[in-house]
Amino acid sequence: MAPIGLKTIVGEKILNGVIKSVRKDGEWKVLIVDHMSMRILSSCCKMSDILAEGVTIVEDLNKSREPISCLEAIYLISPVEKSVRALINDFKDSAFTYKAAHIFFTDTCPDNLFNEIARSRVSKAAKTLKEINVAFLPYESQVFSLDHPTSFHSFYSPKSNQDTRNKMIESLAEQIATLCDTLKEYPAIRFRNGSDRNAKLAEEVYQHLNAHKADNPSMGEGVNKGRSQLIIVDRGFDPISPLLHELTFQAMAYDLLDIQKDIYTYQTTGIGNSKDREVLLDEDDELWVQLRHLHIADVSTKVTELLTTFCESKRMCTDNANIKDLSQMLKKMPQYQKELSMYSTHLHLAEACMKKFKASLHKLCEVEQDLVMGANAEGEPLKDAMKSIVPVLLDNEVSAYNKLRIILLFIFHKKKGIGEENLDKLIQHANVIADRNIITNFQNLGFNSGTTLPDRKQRADSTYQLSRWTPILKDIMENAIEDKLDKRHWPFISDPVPSSRFKLRWHNNRPPTEYHTGPRLIIFVIGGLTHSEMRSAYEVTRAYAGKWEVLIGSSHILTPTGFLNDLKILDQVPNPSCEDNADSNSGRAQ
């Protein structure tokens, strides 16, 4: 059985624990959310589900709201100063804004804020005060995000404030601990030995995890849960994956097309009128779930194949099912409109990707793959890397960022590093002097040009010449599952749980079926997650036939462009008001 996804788990937890728990028949309530909880809510619950459970409207905490003193309010907020102040403000005057308050915090409320609430009049109006311990975004069924894109800067910038960094590490640790709490896991924590950031974060996570376990002893109970692991790794470990041009559907779409907040916009060429259509790419779209990890060549064939079978089963003529014919069929059979529009969306998406690819990327991908694999498609080792990249760098049609990516990959290829003047020459040839600091900033990731990449497994399953690279994390996942991960490079924070625990009682006392009964491998990447690594998590889970479930997450999801943009400002002083800002590359539509 496929593991139950994160979204379902979180959605159920919120619907049952928050909304249904205070529901009374015949009474309606107002739901008030702040920015973070709104993101969490919209990524796992549908508005109609919430409205069907006695909620009459959803309001934003930070907007000025009209008082509705006949209804009670459910506050689903994160315990930060801004939200708590707004909460207290609602009940400041003698006329309360709402009849009563049911307060749910997304994670542990710090003592000072708690006392503030106790001192204010909210304590009189509060009928419920709970901490639900869900402080992360369930981005996909096996991917989570902590919605903290500014953490990249705090972690890696030499100019960032030590204080902010510590606070941020603490809040990230708390968020990861709530993830484990929600999943009822008490994993053994490991980190990559190479940077003190990892060690620090791992230590913090351990502390917070123990705090949660003290309140919730059922974490980590379960026959196989003793083997669960949480691995903390930093972005500098695998700097190649965020720079490479990936040719799988999801990665390619996010890389080449402008997809903001997971919404894909395109023009329909239908029936005379061409209007803009917006489609949300998430797990509700079954076709997207099927296609997102496939190679782009497979995608077009698969979609056309599915469309043909669909049309035949509904008896429409399918001589050449291109977009125009589709729109005609749409007119004829309105009941199939929804399904056909899904097919048409994905065909569009695939076509758009292919168009961009054919325009300029074909040669780039070839050069990139040769550089990162150290050998060309036939397996011959690359003799003169410089020769292969110079034509690309001199080509004016290639964009600056693409050239930068090639240069960076070249630097990684050269195991002994690259000299300063060679670098200057390259940059001059490529005409990317303005973005030079991106390259220098890269060193802040802890990946110096002299470090070598770890040994890679030989893989025989790559079928496409331009997709030979697999993310390094995939090797780590497989090694962790098979227990081959070297303890020196990947030390444990605490001693791993003795293996005798899971020999008992394997046949009865099964945990509730909502939760995956096998062990879980949770991977947290500091500094951002790429789509190829997300894909690897699913592939590894499938390969181990559901015995292990791999969850992967980070502070935010990267696209190559976003990554380079972030690198660019790494040497600048941080912007002080960037605490709650949503980055356009992560998060969900609201």
Add this chain to the structure above:
Amino acid sequence: MIDRLSELRAAAVSKPPEMVQYSLEDKWEVPLQDELTVPLFGSEKEIEGIHREVQATRKELLLLTMDVKRLGEESSRFLTSVRRFSSIKRDANVLGRAVKTRGEALIGRLVKLGELSEELARVHGDSSVVARVARCQHAALTGSFHRAMSEYNRAEMEQRENCKTRIQRQAAIVGMEMSLGQIEEMMETGKWDVFAGNGLLMTSDMRGARSALSEIESRRRQLEELEGRIRDVRDLFFQVALLAEEQGCKADLIEANVRRTRDYVVAADNHVRENLIFFFWSKETYQGEK
């Protein structure tokens, strides 16, 4: 979930309530806008009205979904049950009609709710609570209604497919193999001439078929007449039987009486004869003596 309500109450009791002063430079102060600080007394009734309407609509929607589900089950029974076809059809039709009427009623309600929400938006302003409540609920209900209707559509389509399968099966029983595509064609064109295509009757035999049909019809009429006559005859016999039943014993009596009478007459006749002989003998005897 960690419940900290008791902690809060304890903390509230132990610490005396302070008047927390917020300085005006506090940048998290929620900006007050004049038109929105007036507490809504009148709108509460409207909100409650909306809530009632929404509740009722949701109940209707629930009933609708249940009907649709039952319809789906009925149509699946189409293929498998041994009940009479007509009774299954009747139930399905009844359900379908119920769904349609309920759906229409729901559409009416939704339209009214939509108008109400627009009205409220006009009166109270687009971002007022009442207007937003109405809009949100209207959108959610419309979405649910769409889902229910798509489900109904799917059930009806399935029904259609089941009917086609059933026709195919019947045709196979008769001896005619038909593919689903052919059945679909027949349904679309409205002609069922595929039956005539490669089956019992050829198109060239159409006239022969017609004459055969008329012959069969006249035969049938004759047979019916015959049947009527036989029925009359039967009635007759029946009545005869009845009469015979009634009068059977009478006939026996009559016969018995007739026999007795005859015997009596015979006996009487003998007697008379004997008397005559005796008379004539005595006459003769006594004649000679004189």
